Each structure stands twice: as structure tokens, then as C-alpha cells.
């Protein structure tokens with residue numbers, strides 16, 4: 001019997017077999033009617049773990065966090081075009097972060113689509129929609145095709161791609177052939193030797209230079225190699241503003257500074273650099289255009305050289321650069337542990353950071369969606385115990401913090417996850433708390449509550465001629481009513497407490513860490529004076 005003749009399974013079983021055979025067995029799901037055969041088959045197998053999320057951006061945000069920490073994809077289960085549409089903001093971030101992911105989007109049975117086309121958007125446009133945020137998207141044409149697409153998607157996703165399979169429901173229940181053996185992964189292309197030679201020359205010419213790292217250059221052996229090169233050549237190690245994958249940092253790791261997001265702060269930060277060499281990282285381009293401002297945040301005279309892209313073999317490129325700069329036996333610099341005292345007084349990003357630096361356990365995962373309060377906490381945690389740092393905002397969509405923390409906790413059940421969560425961003429995907437409770441995800445969510453979309457005050461300062469009025473404020477303030485995160489959290493099943501001083505936070509954080517399972521701490525903070533001064537400066541120099 002050939003593979004085509006063997007119809008011992010249905011399309012859904014063939015699809016799941018193709019994924020499981022490729023080692024992809026964790027599913028973040030929000031199903032509907034057209035996914036019931038898929039739900040049934042997942043229920044019938046021991047091999048797939050399903051995690052229900054109550055909004056689709058939680059599904060894709062969690063799959064992003066999972067894959068970044070696991071280094072391998074999860075798959076999502078989403079319901080028709082409307083469900084998929086809800087998942088797009090976090091898919092967009094995941095795509096920009098080169099996160100591997102497979103989406104299974106159920107659709108109406110192929111023969112029924114003409115009868116109820118609205119479900120697939122007008123005239124079955126779901127694949128068009130999916131293509132906008134997927135590197136690869138295919139609609140299954142038969143039950144057997146589902147398994148074939150699963151095998152193809154599994155191979156491609158692992159190279160850091162978003163793969164979406166649109167799956168009409170009749171192909172789930174119809175008889176299907178077993179899936180083919182997944183194609184093997186193509187080797188990543190190597191960086192051209194000329195590019196390595198050029199970077200080595202730049203590192204030897206005496207100019208102030210940085211190696212700007214992204215993606216897997218920020219982890220493991222690749223980071224060690226970058227550290228050796230930096231120690232030998234005097235280059236400064238920087239990390240792209242929103243690192244794709246994750247950044248390994250803290251005690252014992254080669255220290256890497258984050259390129260700031262905020263335009264004016266970044267321009268100042270980069271002003272002394274004469275050369276930037278990029279290794280799997282993006283150029284420091286402003287996320288948005290600002291009136292009368294250049295788009296690059298680096299100095300106009302600075303020489304920017306993209307040595308290696310994320311598509312290439314980053315580890316091999318760094319090794320080659322280490323050889324070209326005689327750095328292979330050089331010791332990499334090591335971050336030392338910061339010794340701190342228990343902070344006291346005002347609760348602010350700095351004191352929150354001090355506590356986290358003191359107490360966060362070895363090998364923790366720090367998920368940073370603290371927005372305006374992120375940079376001081378990042379600075380305060382340089383000398384924390386060794387940990388991995390995740391930033392969800394790669395594509396500029398906010399709301400990834402809690403979903404990503406959920407996914408990271410599912411991927412790494414033996415590691416503590418600390419999620420720094422700005423209040424406005426957190427409200428996009430607050431449903432993630434419920435899944436954390438249900439899965440007993442080991443996450444401490446630290447909500448930084450400033451009752452505002454504070455960052456937008458800066459952005460408004462760039463364009464306003466007069467003071468902001470009450471109507472403008474009403475579009476950026478989160479008071480009236482103020483959010484009660486303790487109630488929100490407990491209502492969604494996650495025990496929560498509130499801190500108003502540095503001492504209270506220290507106590508609450510220590511208690512939260514000592515328990516296993518999710519906890520939330522609401523931290524009421526003021527908008528810092530430095531931030532108000534920056535707003536004033538931006539307004540004056542607009």
C-alpha cells in the first residue's frame with residue numbers, strides 16, 4: 001500500500017501527526033464550531049498539550065513567548081477570519097522577532113463557504129488576511145493535503161518563520177493519508193568572508209565601535225564569542241532596541257547595553273559612536289517619523305555596517321570574526337553581581353528594579369513590557385543573578401507582556417518568570433491572567449500602574465503648539481475610573497496584592513517569589529520628574 005492509498009486516519013489526525021512527528025506538540029487555542037473535530041482529536045491524543053486562552057492575541061502572544069524560550073515553535077488553534085483577526089497584533093510582533101510559529105486557522109467546510117462567506121471575510125479572503133502577517137500561508141485543498149502542509153510548515157517555521165495553515169472543516173473529518181516525513185532543514189547561508197574581513201578592519205582602525213547584537217547573537221556561545229571580540233578589540237556590545245528571541249544577561253554574562261527606544265535619549269546614547277557593526281540586528285531607525293527629525297538615531301557620520309543578517313548563520317559569523325580579530329582565546333568580560341540594600345521610600349521604577357535585582361532567582365525569565373518604566377528597571381537589574389530578558393514589543397504592538405510570560409512559563413516550567421507590565425499595555429490582553437491561573441504558570445506579574453498612557457505625552461509634545469487640554473488628556477489618561485488590578489487579577493483567578501511604598505513592594509515580591517504559581521502585585525507609581533522634563537525638552541526643541 002502506498003502512502004496515498006493508506007486512508008487509516010482523518011485529516012485532523014494527519015495534521016497533528018505531522019506536527020508531533022516534528023516535535024511540535026504544545027497548542028495555544030481559542031476554538032470555535034469549525035475547529036470541533038480538531039478539539040476532539042487533540043482530546044483523543046496524549047501527544048498534544050492544549051492551553052486555552054480567552055482572546056486570540058493571548059494565543060499568539062503566548063506562542064511567541066513559548067517559542068522564544070524553547071527555541072522551537074508551538075502551534076496555535078484559531079477560529080476563522082474573525083478569530084484570526086483578533087490575533088494579528090501579537091503575530092505582527094512575533095514575525096518581527098523572527099519567532100517560529102504555526103497557526104492552524106479553522107474555516108468553514110469548502111463546500112459550505114459560498115453559503116456563509118462572511119465567516120471567511122468577503123469571498124473567502126482569510127488567506128489574504130493571513131498572508132499579511134505570515135511568511136507562508138496555504139489553504140488545505142483536501143484532508144491529505146492538511147498533513148502535507150503540516151510537515152512543510154513544521155520545517156519552515158523552525159527557521160524563524162510564521163506559517164499559517166487555513167483548514168476548512170471537511171478536510172478535518174475526511175479520510176486522509178498519513179503525513180509525509182518532514183523535509184530536512186536547509187543550512188543557514190554563511191556570511192561572506194569579505195564581510196568578516198571588513199568588520200575585522202573596522203574593529204582595528206581605532207574608531208569608537210559597537211557590535212550591535214540581535215537574535216541568537218544575544219545568547220549562549222554566540223554571546224560568549226561576541227564578548228571575546230569586544231574584550232580584545234575594545235568594541236562595546238549593544239543590543240537592538242527590541243531584541244528578537246531573548247537576551248541572556250546578569251551575573252557572569254558578558255554585559256550588553258540596550259539601545260534606547262526614545263528618540264532623544266537614543267540620539268544622546270549613540271552620539272559618540274563612529275562605527276556600528278550589526279550582527280543579526282536592525283539599524284537604529286526611529287519606529288515612527290517625527291517632524292524635522294532624521295529617521296536614523298545614530299550620528300549622520302557614523303558608519304553602519306550590516307555584517308550578518310538573521311537569515312544567516314550568526315554563530316559561524318561571530319566565530320569567523322573572532323578568528324579574524326585573534327580573539328578566540330581572549331576571556332570575555334563578566335557582569336558582576338550588584339550588592340544592594342533593601343530599598344525604602346517612594347515606589348518607583350528604580351526601587352522596583354533594586355528589589356528585583358536583589359531577589360530575582362538564578363535562571364529567571366524577565367519579560368519587560370514596562371514601557372516608560374522599563375529603562376530604569378533594566379539598568380537596576382544589570383547585576384541581578386543570571387537571567388534571560390524578553391521584550392515583546394518587536395513590531396510596536398503593545399499587549400504582549402502577559403501572554404508572553406504565560407508562554408515562557410509553559411515552555412520552562414522549572415524557571416520563575418517575572419513580568420514587568422505597564423498598565424495600559426496590560427489591558428489589551430488581561431485575559432492572559434486566567435490562563436496563568438488555570439495552568440498554574442509560575443509567573444509574578446508586576447503591574448506598574450501610572451494611570452496613564454504616559455509615553456503618549458511625549459509623542460503629543462512633538463506635535464502640539466499649545467498646552468494639552470482636557471479633551472486631549474482624556475484620550476491618554478487611565479483614571480476616572482482608575483483600574484483596580486487587584487480585583488481584575490483575583491477575578492481572573494490570580495492572587496494579587498498592592499504595594500504603595502518600596503518596602504511594601506519588597507515584602508510582596510519576596511512573598512510572591514516564595515510561592516509556586518501566578519501572583520500579581522499592583523505598584524502605584526507617579527510619572528517621574530525626569531519624564532516630565534523630557535516632555536518639556538521635546539516640546540521646546542520640536
Ligand SMILES: Cc1ncc(C[n+]2csc(CCOP(=O)(O)OP(=O)(O)O)c2C)c(N)n1
Pocket residue numbers: 089370371372373396397398399422423424425426450452453454455456
Ligand atoms: C496594539 C497597539 N495599540 C495601540 C498602540 C499605541 N500605544 C503605544 S504606547 C501606548 C500607551 C502605553 O501605555 P502604558 O502601557 O500604560 O505604558 P506607559 O507609557 O504608561 O509607561 C499606546 C496606546 C500600540 N503601540 N499598539
Ligand SMILES: [Mg+2]
Pocket residue numbers: 422423424425448449450451452453454
Ligand atoms: Mg501606563
